[in-house]
Amino acid sequence: MTTTRTLIFSALALASTHAAANWSTTVTGASDYTFNGVSQTQNDPALQASLDYAFDDGIYAGTWASNVDFGGDTNLEWDAYLGKYVQLNDSWSVDYGIAYYTYHGDSSSSDGNYPEIYSKFGYTNSLGHTEFNFWYSWDYFGTDAGHTIAMVAHSVEIAKGHTLRASFDVSNSLDGEKYMWDAGDKSYHHYRLAYQTSYEGFNFEVAAENTSLDYDTADERIVLSVSRTFNL
Numbered sequence: 001m002t003t004t005r006t007l008i009f010s011a012l013a014l015a016s017t018h019a020a021a022n023w024s025t026t027v028t029g030a031s032d033y034t035f036n037g038v039s040q041t042q043n044d045p046a047l048q049a050s051l052d053y054a055f056d057d058g059i060y061a062g063t064w065a066s067n068v069d070f071g072g073d074t075n076l077e078w079d080a081y082l083g084k085y086v087q088l089n090d091s092w093s094v095d096y097g098i099a100y101y102t103y104h105g106d107s108s109s110s111d112g113n114y115p116e117i118y119s120k121f122g123y124t125n126s127l128g129h130t131e132f133n134f135w136y137s138w139d140y141f142g143t144d145a146g147h148t149i150a151m152v153a154h155s156v157e158i159a160k161g162h163t164l165r166a167s168f169d170v171s172n173s174l175d176g177e178k179y180m181w182d183a184g185d186k187s188y189h190h191y192r193l194a195y196q197t198s199y200e201g202f203n204f205e206v207a208a209e210n211t212s213l214d215y216d217t218a219d220e221r222i223v224l225s226v227s228r229t230f231n232l
Contacts (some may be wrong), residue, residue, distance in 0.1 A: 146174030
């Protein structure tokens with residue numbers, strides 16, 4: 001999933017462990033909207049927001065939106081998701097669900113709509129928090145192509161309130177005749193290192209990332225973001 005969407009889902013999964021069901025919304029401003037290292041805004045800034053509902057049994061549902069720019073008239077991505085977070089024991093957790101991505105702004109924008117299922121496993125110990133995350137779509141960007149994303153990530157608190165998160169993921173098209181990346185490859189790698197902190201209720205992130213793709217919307221970059229979550 002997109003990096004920003006991954007952070008939203010992770011925050012929502014944590015919220016779902018609260019003692020009572022609740023509404024929340026998160027508003028984010030980012031210097032770029034990158035989806036597994038590929039800019040969805042032509043390297044320009046993004047304004048994003050989510051509306052979420054978390055139940056006391058770990059089930060959650062929500063919607064998330066962002067401006068996009070693919071070089072045409074499509075200018076809005078609007079997603080919905082439904083999942084469940086389960087704390088298996090003191091160390092292991094799992095978060096699984098389904099999401100649906102929709103695109104708007106032009107009469108043909110909806111041709112890129114697609115579903116995706118995901119499962120995210122978390123392991124926490126004295127060395128930090130490790131993630132093993134997987135996504136699968138059977139109709140990636142409306143092309144009828146199967147597509148997978150596999151990610152491993154690790155977060156460590158380097159000082160109180162200051163966290164480093166390193167991640168590596170592989171995006172892979174299962175049907176190159178229906179979906180290929182612009183570089184003509186069926187798969188590519190994405191690397192990311194992020195510093196995260198919070199102040200006065202705002203969450204800040206500075207991330208350096210790069211991919212193995214060779215075009216300007218997927219090259220090395222620094223992405224800055226600030227977000228705030230409000231309980232409704």
